Amino acid sequence: MMTRVVRTAAIAALGVVLSSPAAADLRPVAAQGVLKCDFSKARRDRPSGPMLTPLVRGAFSPxxxxxxxxxxxxxQRKLMVQGVVAQKTQTDTVEVVARLVNCTGKPMQVEARISFMNDQMTPTEPPSGWRRLFLESKAMGVYAEKSLARDPRHYLIEVRTAD
Incomplete structure (x- = not known):
């Protein structure tokens, strides 16, 4: 008897959900296709803004x-950065989020860490530990980290292959 009551209630609830206005907005969406990476376009758009430069000119690239x-x-021919965003938290620290794209046909493991700096581009804290990211084939992954120090002005995320 109890099972019949539960089943009837579940069917009634499903009917309410399917007849709601939100359910009417559900439409089939066409597949977008496979992710494609164009490294030549990505290389053309060089970042501008603050840079770490060598004390001896030409010792390393900025x-x-x-x-x-x-x-x-x-x-460089396997991974692409989709975007990087930094935002201040309620405690005046900074959270940085980077979205990475695996452009290969195989799953990939990478490690990422971040360094936060002040206006003089000196560290405000030690670099974070290396964090491992698992990126599926032709998929995106997210790396996020918060500063420990309050109000850092600059950051640099480093990414390497995971051993």
Whole structure:
């Protein structure tokens, strides 16, 4: 008897959900296709803004801040950065979120860490530990980290292959 009451209630609830205005908005969506990466276009758009520069001119190439630096050269044709966003938290620290794209046909593991800096581009805290990310084939993954120090002005995310 109890099972019949539960089943009747479940069917009635499903009918209410399916007849609601929100259910009327559900329409089939066409598949968007497979993710494609165009590395030539990504390379053309060089970041502008603050950079870490060598004391001796030409000793190393300038490193743009507020970006993701690919530490391993072999990642340059496998991984792409979709975007990086920084926002202040309620405690005056900063949370940085980066979305990474695996452009290969195989799952990939990478590690990421972040360094936060002040206006003089000196560290406000030690770099975070390396965090492992699992990226499925032709899929996106997210790396997020919060600063420990209050009010850092700059950051740099480094990404390397996971061993």
């Amino acid at each position: 490193v743009p801040l507020e970006t993701v630096q690919l530490v391993d050269k072999k990642l």
